[in-house]
Every structure is written in structure tokens, then in C-alpha cells.
Amino acid sequence: MRDAAPVSTPPRVLPPNDPRQYDDLADEWWRPDGAFAMLHWLARARADLVPPAGRPDALLVDLGCGAGLLAPHLTGKGYRHVGVDLTRSALAQAAAHGVRVVNGNATAVPLADGCADVVAAGELLEHVPDWRRVVAEAARLLRPGGLLVLDTLNDTLLSRVVAVHIGERLPTVPRGIHDPRLFVDAGELVAECARHGIDLRLRGVRPQVRGTLAWLARRARGGAGPVTGADPRIVPTWSTAVLYQGRGRRQG
Ligand SMILES: C[S@@+](CC[C@H](N)C(=O)[O-])C[C@H]1O[C@@H](n2cnc3c(N)ncnc32)[C@H](O)[C@@H]1O
Numbered sequence: 001m002r003d004a005a006p007v008s009t010p011p012r013v014l015p016p017n018d019p020r021q022y023d024d025l026a027d028e029w030w031r032p033d034g035a036f037a038m039l040h041w042l043a044r045a046r047a048d049l050v051p052p053a054g055r056p057d058a059l060l061v062d063l064g065c066g067a068g069l070l071a072p073h074l075t076g077k078g079y080r081h082v083g084v085d086l087t088r089s090a091l092a093q094a095a096a097h098g099v100r101v102v103n104g105n106a107t108a109v110p111l112a113d114g115c116a117d118v119v120a121a122g123e124l125l126e127h128v129p130d131w132r133r134v135v136a137e138a139a140r141l142l143r144p145g146g147l148l149v150l151d152t153l154n155d156t157l158l159s160r161v162v163a164v165h166i167g168e169r170l171p172t173v174p175r176g177i178h179d180p181r182l183f184v185d186a187g188e189l190v191a192e193c194a195r196h197g198i199d200l201r202l203r204g205v206r207p208q209v210r211g212t213l214a215w216l217a218r219r220a221r222g223g224a225g226p227v228t229g230a231d232p233r234i235v236p237t238w239s240t241a242v243l244y245q246g247r248g249r250r251q252g
Helices: 020-024 037-047 087-094 131-141 157-169 188-193 209-220
Strands: 059-063 080-085 098-101 116-122 142-153 201-207 235-236 243-249
Touching: 020 087, 020 243, 037 116, 037 142, 037 235, 059 131, 080 087, 087 098, 116 131, 131 142, 131 188, 188 201, 188 243, 201 209
Parallel strands: 059 080, 059 116, 080 098, 116 142
Antiparallel strands: 142 243, 201 235, 201 243
């Protein structure tokens, strides 16, 4: 009798933005040449917006922290880093990287009003059905004078083309991770933050072209190597039409 051929389970196909994708991709978070590579580059650029803590015991609340990719870039800045996320498999990795983790929804965070010196929301708003509730929650968590830093994708045709139709065909972004119907209109975000007393300033950003091409070429040759200072930089660009950062303080 012939041995039965081994049966391999095909990867399950989930709807766009289904949070279970993060469980399926759990092994990718900290792989330097993995599907979340660009999140590492963005985390460094986000951390550059965060000044050193202005007081002992300052708290940074990282909404939608994922596997804690921001953590290494905050080293030496003096914050207690608390991460909030829905995905337990990601939080386990964040905890292993020194983040104090809270399993919960960024729209209803079990932390006290005004507890945070900094709230970060990196690549989160474009994954949440009601991003306005996340903004309200960030404002509630921030102490007067506290800082909000974020990055997200704009709700434009160009953003759909670049981030989904092109980006998700490259190895730097998982395919199907975005639902473009959730992308965040930059003007509406600024207005919503203003309603909550946060003076949000935006700037467009993009990955460096040469650095990204070199990274893709390295990866095609068999590996991009460890996450290093040589990874592509996220740099300012003239337009917020695709990817943008926001930084603003809550009025005192
Ligand atoms: C694209 S990842 C970004 C992760 C991290 N901020 C980073 O830049 O590496 C989006 C993360 O948001 C989380 N997430 C999505 N919706 C959420 C919600 N309503 N509340 C908390 N976390 C959420 C997902 O589980 C995932 O870890």
C-alpha cells in the first residue's frame, strides 16, 4: 500500500482587515525581512517625534501596539511604555520586548483619564471601524499638555492605489491587511483632534526610494538581515495624500 501524500493546510483567506490576520502573521512581527518590515521603519520615525520624558515616571500609552515594535526606539527616553492591543499573540511578543501590555480595545482603554504624557497610535486608525472613538480615547488619556503622535493612511484614491494595489504586492506589507474604506481623511482627523483640544500638525511621509529598493534587492538575494540603522528611512514628503504623521499637544 502506498503512503498517503502529506496533506498541507492552505493558509486561510480572511476578509480585508480581519484582526485574525495578526494571529496568522504572528511569526512575522519581529522578522526583519518579514511581512511587517515597513512597520519597523515607521516605528523609528514615530519615535523620532517623541521627546525625552519631561518628568520621572512619565507614561507613554501605545494604542494598537502590536508586537511592541516601538519599544527599541524609545530606549533611553525615560518612559514607562504601556501597550494596548486586541491581539493577544502580538501582546505576548510586546511583553517579551519590555512593554507592559493591556489586552483591550483602543476605543475603550482601561486606564485613567489624564494618565499619559504621550499617546502613540501608529498604523492603527486605518484599521478601526470608528477612528473618531480612538481620537476621543487618546484625548481622554492625555494629561493637559500631553503629546499625541500617530501615523496613518489618507482616504484618497492615490492612497488606495499606492498602499493597497501596489504596497500589498510588495513583501513589506501583508496582502489583505487593509480595508481602504477605513482610511482616514487627513482634514477630518485634524478637525476631530481640534474638537478634543489637540492641535494636530500633519506631514506627509514615505519610505526612502533608494533605501527601499536596496532592501528589496537584499531580500530577493535571500534575506534583509537584522533590523539595523541601515534599514530604509521614513522621510518627509510634500504631500499627505498617502501616508502621513501627526503630532499635537492636548491643550492645558
Ligand atoms: C498595522 S498594526 C500596527 C501595530 C503597531 N502600532 C506598529 O506600528 O507596529 C495594527 C494593530 O492594531 C491592532 N488593532 C486593530 N484594531 C484595534 C482596536 N480597536 N483596539 C486595539 N488594537 C487594535 C491590531 O491587533 C494590530 O496589532
